[in-house]
């Protein structure tokens with residue numbers, strides 16, 4: 368479940384159990400400008416990558432989505448997930464054949 372955040376970063380509060388995430392657009396201190404979006408959600412290591420862009424350091428660690436992250440780990444994760452999907456598809460196909 369995602370809850371989008373609005374307004375100024377300085378006024379934000381992030382619940383301890385939630386992960387702070389932003390999209391792939393260049394971060395801004397003001398949420399919602401030029402397509403930049405941030406939200407809180409349940410932490411999920413499979414889909415979230417620790418982001419070290421320096422945005423909002425007062426809010427602690429934050430994440431970005433692996434789907435659009437250029438880092439090497441995310442590239443590997445995307446490749447593995449694609450392979451798993453393809454294998455699963457092949458499996459279903461051979462079972463029903």
Ligand SMILES: [Zn+2]
Nearest residue numbers: 418419420422
């Ligand atoms: Zn970031």
Ligand SMILES: [Zn+2]
Nearest residue numbers: 416436438441
């Ligand atoms: Zn990454």
